[in-house]
Amino acid sequence: MAKTGTPIESVDVCVVGAGPSGLSAALVFAKQGFSTALIAPEVNHADGRTTALLQASIDLLDQIGVWDGLVLKTAPLARMRMIDDTGRLVRAPEVTFDSVELELDAFGYNILNTDLNAALEDEISKSDNILYINEIASSFNLGSECALIETASGRVIEASLLIAADGRNSSVREAAGIDVRRWSYPQVALVLNLEHERPHHNISTEFHTPTGPFTLVPLPGRASSLVCVENTEGADRLRGLNKDDLALELERRAHSILGKFKVASKPQTFPLSGMNAKALTANRVALVGETAHVFPPIGAQGLNLSLRDVAALGRVAAEARSKGADIGAPEALSNYERERKTDIVTRTGAVDLLNRSLLTDLLPLQVARSAGLYLADKVTPLRKLLMREGMAPGTKARTSFRIKRPAWPKRLGAR
Incomplete structure (x- = not known):
């Protein structure tokens, strides 16, 4: 730890990590009046991926003051369509979830991660309550009274609460002694953005294939983001194609529903894996985002789950302060x-089950998956329940949904 005599900078909360979860956490605590330090290297401005922001995430971004500046950079997800393209003997019916059934314009909004990160960073730069230290946190001393964090240059930060938002290989989590359970899948996600000749009509389409989901999510204009889950060999083959051949292959897999494709961003590949932390807290430490949970990019759950972590931690800290209690105490x-815990376990389990159900050749599991989607299509109360729970876990009524909309027509057509 720091040498004797090194000055200590004291704050209420220290966040380590500058992904969307860490940036959001810093803003949540600063907006609530907690003095906050954010320790992390440069914000990632080269992430070509997108995020479909669902209701709880939109609420959070609205509360921290960035949603108004982001909404016109997004594309609404008015309908979500699932198509069984496995070619197997037992196949599920096509299912479409329509936001109009919940009297909404959209389930959520899709945005480029670069735009989201930039907006969060800009809001942080305006805050007088955030000390942003653009360095690596190199060591931690987690005591019963406070957490001490030393940076690479030797600065020492003292905090009542240390928030670990430094990713799946978190150094904070390791210092806190929190173990994890890891697993892997025989799959790789190919991620890129596309332009296409036909409008998407604000419909997100997910083809279920034998190697995993092939998902097209609307972006502004005639563009969509793609997550194509393949086996390792298939992903390598796709990534080795030139842009024109890749566009043709992806159009074929999409059955030309959006017409001719043009690759609009550099393809990225990510081996699929999963991870759950065995605890979310330790001495003065709370885990959020991918320090706590990792799973495949299916069902728009990853970052949305992470932002629900951030919102919950902010609420808990505010409640503790209102009672005069220590925000980092046990x-x-x-x-x-x-x-x-329940939200994380159920979401991780559901995504894992859906992904594995696509990979299995066991007939009983294929039948169960098909029956489940059939019921979701035909039983209106079940379909509405699935839509509500997908957007905001535990929602009991439509009034819980408060998506702040931009100034465009209520029912959205081609963009």
């Missing part, structure tokens, strides 16, 4: 763990 941390 009681507050246990309240956070209790609030988040």
Whole structure:
């Protein structure tokens, strides 16, 4: 740790990590009046991926003051369509979830991660309550009274609460002694953005294939983001194609529903894996985002789950402060763990089950998956329940949905 005599800078909260979860966490605590330090290298401005922001995430971004500046850079997801393209003996019916059934214009909005990160970073730069230290956090001393964090240059930060938002290989989590369970899949996600000749009509389409989902998510204009889940050999083959041949192959897999494709961003590949932390808290430490959970990019759940972590931790800290309690004490941390555990376990399990159901050749599992989608298509109360829970877990009524919309027509057509 730091040498004797090194000045200590004291804050209420220290966040380590500058992904969307870490940036959002810093803003949530700063907006609530907590003095906050953010320690991380440069914000990632080269991430070509997109995120479909669902209701709870939109609420959070609205509360921290960035949603108004982002909404016109997004594309609404008015309908979500699932198509069984496995070619197997037992196949599920096509299912379409329509936001109009919940009296909404959209389930959520798709945005480029670069735009989201830039907006969060810009809001942080305006805050007088955030000390942004553009360095690596090199060591941690987690005591019963406070957490001490030393940076690469030797600065020392003292905080009542240390938030680990430094990713799946978190150094904070390791210092806190929190173990994880990891697993892997025989799959790789190919991610890129496309332009196409036909309008998407704000419909997100997910083809279920034998190697995993092939998902097209609307972007502004005649463009969409793509997540194509393949086996390792298939992903390598796709990435080795030139842009024209890749566009033709992807159009074929999409059955030309959006017409001719043009590759609009550099293809990226990500081996699929999963991870769950065995605890969400330890001495003065709370995990959020991918320090706590990792799973395949299916069902628009990854970052949305992470931002629900951030929102819950902010609520727990505010409640502790209102009672005059220590925001990093065991009681507050246990309240956070209790609030988040069920959501994390159920979401991770559901995504894992859906992904594995596409890979299996076992007939009973194929029948079960098909029956489930059939019921979702035909049983209106079940379909509405799935839509509500997909957007905001635990929602009981339509009034819980408060998507702040841009000034465009209520029912959206071609863009």
